[in-house]
Amino acid sequence: MPSNAKIVISQFGAPEQLEILDSDIPSPQEGEVLVKVSYAGVNPIDVKTRAGLGWAAQHNKNNLPWTPGYDISGVVLKQGEGSRKFNLNDMVTGFIGFPLRGGGYSQYVCVPESELALVPEDISLKAAAAIPLAGQTAAQALEKAQIQSGETVVILAGAGGVGHIAVQIAVAAKTKVYATCSADNLEYVNSLGATGLDYANTDCLKEIGHIDVLIDLVGGDTAIQAMKHLHPGSRVITVPTITASSVCEHASQMGIIGMGILVEPDVTQLEELVKLISAGMIKVEIEQVLNYQDVVTAHKKIETGRARGKILLNMQS
Incomplete structure (x- = not known):
């Protein structure tokens, strides 16, 4: 046995x-x-x-x-x-x-x-x-942000497990996507249809101008620094639960809509993600x-x- x-x-x-x-x-x-x-x-x-x-x-x-x-x-x-x-x-x-x-x-x-x-x-x-977990986290974060075609979306840590799926879903939704990553991953992030930004450059978000949505997959100080480049009415979805309350509090002080998210298993959504992989729409x-x-x-x-x-x-x- x-x-x-x-x-x-x-x-x-x-x-x-x-x-x-x-x-x-x-x-x-x-x-x-x-x-x-x-x-x-x-x-x-x-x-x-x-x-x-x-x-x-x-x-x-x-x-x-x-x-x-x-x-x-x-x-x-x-x-x-x-x-x-x-x-x-x-x-x-x-x-x-x-x-x-x-x-x-x-x-x-x-x-x-x-x-x-x-x-x-x-x-x-x-x-x-x-x-399963990464795909559903990405999908639910973008759903919660209510991204609209034509909006500008920034994803922190766009080459990671959740990030690379979030980039592809946001690109498919016809938003303008920027994603922070290491210098080694810039080419990879660009290949997904986003504009890669080297996070070693602390001002990398400055050149974007108007940012509608920030998908924060890093949390803490990184998220708080990124919010300097947002404007009242921008939406922030922060995924790391440990720093979510401080990130959301900082957002509200700036007149930004800040929301944490705890992913919820949803087998119907998982089946949809599997179909998207099967169709070659998510890699x-x-x-x-x-x-x-x-x-x-x-x-x-x-x-x-x-x-x-x-x-x-x-x-x-």
Whole structure:
């Protein structure tokens, strides 16, 4: 009987606190399926939670060891009672267990079938694992901003996991898109249809002129500095929850509309994103796929804030 390796947070702290434990393969309950996980996405929220920061950490502190991970792709191995949505061996993707249950950093995980979307054969399981949390965060941030064709949209960190999807959705909505990134990623961001701006130039937003919408994927001082280039009536959507209240407070002092966002899993929206990838309308960038044993390296890479696109763990390697 194969065992189920899973990565756990036994105590909050540095990346080295992550451990790999072996457990039994779980059995799906009513309405669930057992997924053999191919790839798990690594997200900034995983890193913050592991460090003991934010809502998921606060609510799981008495529930350690806890398995992080909200993005998975894989294959349906077993169906629980009443499970009708998928067939055995279907390829699936999901934004699972958010924010408290998690569990994606596992070789096998039981998931309510309502949290999963079917992956068509023309999409790789890598791309399918990269889209759930980042894609839905990007889509929901832009929905909340109510972007309109012809508006000027600035995206902070436009080459990252959420950023590169947000850029493509905003370009498709016929807005004028500017995106900050490192010098190494300028060409990449331009290839997505935006104008790349090197964030090492602290005045990079100055030349734009009128900015209607700021999508802040960085938070803190970076967001507050960027708001100097906005005007009363501009909209700011700030994604990092830890600094959201200070960013929104600063916005209101400037007469800017500031809103935080906590992404909400929405399987219908996930199915739409999968269709857009299938149609070639969204291209998913994956910087690196690491063996799950190298999860510490993956977390350190996310902490640098310099990943282009997504970092994935190969859970079967």
